[in-house]
Amino acid sequence: MRTLHTAELLVAGAGSAPLRDGAVLVEGDRILALGPFAELTERYPHARARRWPGVLTPGLLVRGADTLLERTYYPDDQYETSGGGTEPISGPEALEALGMTEARWGNSARRGTQKLLARGVVAVAGRFTVPAVRTAVVRSGLTVLPPAPYEGLPALDPLAGRERAEEAFHGVLEPGAAARFAVFAVADLDVLPTEGATTCVATVIGGRLLHRRR
Numbered sequence: 001m002r003t004l005h006t007a008e009l010l011v012a013g014a015g016s017a018p019l020r021d022g023a024v025l026v027e028g029d030r031i032l033a034l035g036p037f038a039e040l041t042e043r044y045p046h047a048r049a050r051r052w053p054g055v056l057t058p059g060l061l062v063r064g065a066d067t068l069l070e071r072t073y074y075p076d077d078q079y080e081t082s083g084g085g086t087e088p089i090s091g092p093e094a095l096e097a098l099g100m101t102e103a104r105w106g107n108s109a110r111r112g113t114q115k116l117l118a119r120g121v122v123a124v125a126g127r128f129t130v131p132a133v134r135t136a137v138v139r140s141g142l143t144v145l146p147p148a149p150y151e152g153l154p155a156l157d158p159l160a161g162r163e164r165a166e167e168a169f170h171g172v173l174e175p176g177a178a179a180r181f182a183v184f185a186v187a188d189l190d191v192l193p194t195e196g197a198t199t200c201v202a203t204v205i206g207g208r209l210l211h212r213r214r
Helices: 037-043 065-070 092-098 102-117 131-140 189-195
Strands: 002-006 022-027 030-036 048-051 055-058 060-063 121-125 143-145 180-184 200-205 208-212
Touching (some): 030 037, 060 065, 065 102, 102 121, 102 208, 121 180, 131 143
Parallel strands (some): 002 048
Antiparallel strands (some): 055 180, 180 200
16 A cells, blocks of 8 residues: 655755655555655555654664663563552663573563654664564564764653754665654754754654654
8 A cells, every 4th residue: 555654844865955845655565755845745646645743854873782782671561560660670780689680681672662762763783692582672673783982871852962953864765665764743853952862753654654643
């Protein structure tokens, strides 16, 4: 089925001029076309339409994901928050006290990848050495890239410390490219680094809607 994703602004990539009321037409796991929503609905009248608030952009890339997922523990909200709180746990002593096993790391990584998807992340860079963690990342749909240089500490929000949102984009939106993008409920692209990636309302990877803010 063909699906039209439209938002108030469409930014196809770094340096691209925002297109008001722009849309991305997805067929399978690929982008079929981009352009004004009105034009695409006329050309593809039978496509299903999804309307989103804010700005539609390429999905985001997180660097240092091995630190985020193999050296940071995400408590299970349902079972663990009453005793240990909801904040991620890191540091050798704290992790040793938890008695981490590979299975527990895998469960934590699944929760961590959900947090990344909820921030518009579509790709992660890092070297994963725990098999259960790598399995969780691959199954999440996130693209795994080799380690890449980064400054400061890795963060779940790839916009943290960025002056421009484009610095965190992964790829560009164009016909034939993988259908991999995110939508953020902000007025324009310039305010996105300030508002942060938690403004994400939708994340699409491989044409599938993997996160939708409820």
